[in-house]
Amino acid sequence: MLKIYTVLCRAGYMDNYSYILLDEASGASAVVDPSENKPVIEKLRELGIKPDYILNTHHHFDHTDGNLELKELFGAQIVGNRLDSRRIPGIDIGVNPGETFSLGRSVAEIIDVSAHTQGHILYYFRQDKALFTGDTLFNLCIGGLFEGTEEEMFAALQKIKNLPDDVLFYPGHEYTLHGADFAFRYNGGNENIRAYLEQAQARIRQGLPAGPVPLGVEKACNPYLQAANLAEFKSLF
Ligand code: ZN
Numbered sequence: 495m496l497k498i499y500t501v502l503c504r505a506g507y508m509d510n511y512s513y514i515l516l517d518e519a520s521g522a523s524a525v526v527d528p529s530e531n532k533p534v535i536e537k538l539r540e541l542g543i544k545p546d547y548i549l550n551t552h553h554h555f556d557h558t559d560g561n562l563e564l565k566e567l568f569g570a571q572i573v574g575n576r577l578d579s580r581r582i583p584g585i586d587i588g589v590n591p592g593e594t595f596s597l598g599r600s601v602a603e604i605i606d607v608s609a610h611t612q613g614h615i616l617y618y619f620r621q622d623k624a625l626f627t628g629d630t631l632f633n634l635c636i637g638g639l640f641e642g643t644e645e646e647m648f649a650a651l652q653k654i655k656n657l658p659d660d661v662l663f664y665p666g667h668e669y670t671l672h673g674a675d676f677a678f679r680y681n682g683g684n685e686n687i688r689a690y691l692e693q694a695q696a697r698i699r700q701g702l703p704a705g706p707v708p709l710g711v712e713k714a715c716n717p718y719l720q721a722a723n724l725a726e727f728k729s730l731f
């Protein structure tokens with residue numbers, strides 16, 4: 495079993511999420527997208543975890559700033575897309591989309607979703623029904639197109655739509671309330687999204703992440719996943 499702990503970073507201005515992963519069977523551990531060190535290290539110390547790996551979804555600083563210090567402190571090996579090796583600080587293990595990466599007995603499939611950046615990847619733990627989406631899919635919205643086209647983002651999102659509804663997704667930022675207005679309007683006040691929002695707001699008020707949300711719910715509420723074809727998708731921009 496894969497244990498997942500959420501760490502809020504850059505709170506109140508960028509609201510990044512880093513995630514600490516523990517493969518209980520083997521004790522192997524990792525940090526997904528260490529955005530900044532202080533909160534990540536505090537949580538690692540609280541849990542008594544020394545991460546073996548860092549898993550980066552893409553090169554942006556708000557996902558990789560912790561790389562080098564965590565590597566130095568814990569000897570963690572940095573994993574990222576081989577194709578983006580030159581931009582991922584301290585990369586040790588280059589993975590290729592279509593391959594897998596094993597965290598102990600928990601296996602992540604590497605999925606290319608180049609659009610937010612070229613070389614952005616997802617880590618999909620099929621057995622554990624967990625998907626780390628970085629800056630590609632957020633709650634009720636998606637990441638900006640810094641290095642890709644609307645066509646590429648649409649294609650990337652189709653890969654996510656094809657995954658099972660009961661997979662939980664873990665985004666790189668807490669942007670639920672940013673996306674909510676637009677999603678609500680797009681959906682004409684449908685009940686799914688009202689329930690989604692109420693739950694998210696209640697959790698955020700308690701200082702908890704809105705998610706993780708099952709992909710099935712996201713597919714029914716996120717306009718960028720609801721868009722049935724490229725033309726409809728493009729009309730959202
Ligand atoms: Zn980014």
Ligand code: FE
Binds near residue numbers: 554556557629666667
């Ligand atoms: Fe980001």
